[in-house]
Amino acid sequence: EVKLVESGGGLVQPGGSLRLSCATSGFTFTDYYMNWVRQPPGKALEWLGFIRNKANGYTTEYSASVKGRFTISRDNPQSILYLQMNTLRTEDSATYYCARDGWGNSFAYWGQGTLVTVSA
């Protein structure tokens, strides 16, 4: 059974940093692209970026809204995905989801989400 479990969310002040984790199991982690998506309360989903699989050199891509502030990485032996978030802004407040890619690049599996609140 595929499982994705996020952790690391919480309250942080503007300008601060936070690292989210996504622990995975039930599949060969290195075979898959892994994504981060966020959703502010009551708003739509926003893709943040992905890290490619082993076959594609574990390279990354980001949305413009987080490029240069957020970094996606992976611990392949431990099957954990990370999102390092720096210089946080109030508009970064959201539930953050990790998602594994599947058929046609779609997001076949999602974690339960972790809430990040950026506030003074």
Place this chain on the structure above:
Amino acid sequence: DIQMTQSPASQSASLGESVTITCLASQTIDTWLAWYQQKPGKSPQLLIFAATTLAAGVPSRFSGSGSGTQFSFKISSLQAEDFVSYYCQQLYSTPWTFGGGTKLEIK
């Protein structure tokens, strides 16, 4: 970036009725489109990928159509558990982008 315009933003319908949600891409995305369902307080669930293919375990009352820039998602014979939110997503070119969402409400 490819913009995904999803409509309507909300819709009221009755049990047993059919509803259709549309997504318009700002440029061609072939059939690189997915549809997700999101229940309140839960993570999204993949329903359809490649514009028309049902994900495993998804009931056949859900269907998708379209290619290029215009796409539709239909729910036939609405059940009580279908009155939640739906999102389209293009997966043709990065940044992957989502539509603004559609919330279905019981009439």
